[in-house]
Amino acid sequence: MIQIEKLSKVYRSRGREVTAVDGVDLTVREGEIFGVLGRSGAGKSTLLRCVNLLERPDSGRIAVDGRDLLSLDGRELRRARQGIGMIHQHFGLLSSRTVAGNVAFPLEVMGVPRSERAARVAELLALVGLDEHAQAHPAQLSGGQKQRVGIARALAGRPKVLLSDEATSALDPETTASILELLRDLNRRLGLTVLLITHEMEVVKRICDSAAIMRRGRVAESGPLRELLLRPGSELARDLLPLPDTPPHPGAGTTVVDVTFEGDSADRPFVSSLARTYSIDVNILGGAVERIGGTRIGRLRIELPGDPDVNAAQLAHLREAGLTVEVRTPADTPAAEEASLS
Numbered sequence: 001m002i003q004i005e006k007l008s009k010v011y012r013s014r015g016r017e018v019t020a021v022d023g024v025d026l027t028v029r030e031g032e033i034f035g036v037l038g039r040s041g042a043g044k045s046t047l048l049r050c051v052n053l054l055e056r057p058d059s060g061r062i063a064v065d066g067r068d069l070l071s072l073d074g075r076e077l078r079r080a081r082q083g084i085g086m087i088h089q090h091f092g093l094l095s096s097r098t099v100a101g102n103v104a105f106p107l108e109v110m111g112v113p114r115s116e117r118a119a120r121v122a123e124l125l126a127l128v129g130l131d132e133h134a135q136a137h138p139a140q141l142s143g144g145q146k147q148r149v150g151i152a153r154a155l156a157g158r159p160k161v162l163l164s165d166e167a168t169s170a171l172d173p174e175t176t177a178s179i180l181e182l183l184r185d186l187n188r189r190l191g192l193t194v195l196l197i198t199h200e201m202e203v204v205k206r207i208c209d210s211a212a213i214m215r216r217g218r219v220a221e222s223g224p225l226r227e228l229l230l231r232p233g234s235e236l237a238r239d240l241l242p243l244p245d246t247p248p249h250p251g252a253g254t255t256v257v258d259v260t261f262e263g264d265s266a267d268r269p270f271v272s273s274l275a276r277t278y279s280i281d282v283n284i285l286g287g288a289v290e291r292i293g294g295t296r297i298g299r300l301r302i303e304l305p306g307d308p309d310v311n312a313a314q315l316a317h318l319r320e321a322g323l324t325v326e327v328r329t330p331a332d333t334p335a336a337e338e339a340s341l342s
Ligand SMILES: Nc1ncnc2c1ncn2[C@@H]1O[C@H](COP(=O)(O)OP(=O)(O)OP(=O)(O)O)[C@@H](O)[C@H]1O
Pocket: 011, 012, 013, 018, 019, 020, 038, 039, 040, 041, 042, 043, 044, 045, 046, 047
């Protein structure tokens, strides 16, 4: 649904150049929720704003629903933008207008006749659960309600794509959860493709089907969430399923292994199977389990007696059980892990 190829954007001001987006390739499939994660300054906002050409990239290609946006003329681009809604961290509502007036605004701009507008506004407000607040003004609403107005307004042109710029960053955890639930619900009911940017792991964990990690203008890794988490060396797994940093340097005579597994750990008694098969003591150093997209994915850090070279059979045993197995080396220091989202 969204294809981004070799996209670059450089800001130039007062003789200084900042490469905000640096050769990004990204594919967002139709009907999925795709999260771009990264720290402040990573280039997320710039990337998102390039997708509806609020920001014009220096080079690269952006296709939305099969249309190459950079090749469109003014009128065609305006039409294409109707198919791309956007919501913002600070909602961007017009304080002088009522809730209904805010949602009607894009319909007026699109030239929807007055006779049709009221019904469409009512439909949109019902969709986001705000039908009873149509005549309220933004100042009378909570943050969550304001974002619901923002969502209703973004959906006015029946877009296929919704861009979300840190839509829950200004909200408390409970309200965040309800807005994320609404986005998931709209995604399913309307077949809406959602591209969101966030610095909150919680957002990715709760609703994203796929994700990318951005760092210094580049995509460090991207793909379906489940695949990413099971991929050896995954930064996302490191952040989403953190393990304690004990021990940063595996001591001589032991092997420290991070094992990533899917499904209930009870269904996969790999620790006891390993201990039984090789008559060894397996020490569990830490673990994390999360429910992601309906499946449980977990990571466990375990310690086996003996150096890695004497544990070849034991490691093969784990791999044969379909587990992702990563042997910790002295290079895996906390400092190396700290770099993950920077
Ligand atoms: N209009 C601008 N002019 C000059 N530099 C800019 C402009 N907008 C962004 N930048 C710079 O581009 C880089 C990427 O910024 P961007 O806002 O895209 O990152 P971000 O990941 O969205 O971070 P944040 O969450 O803080 O907005 C930063 O170094 C930023 O200072």
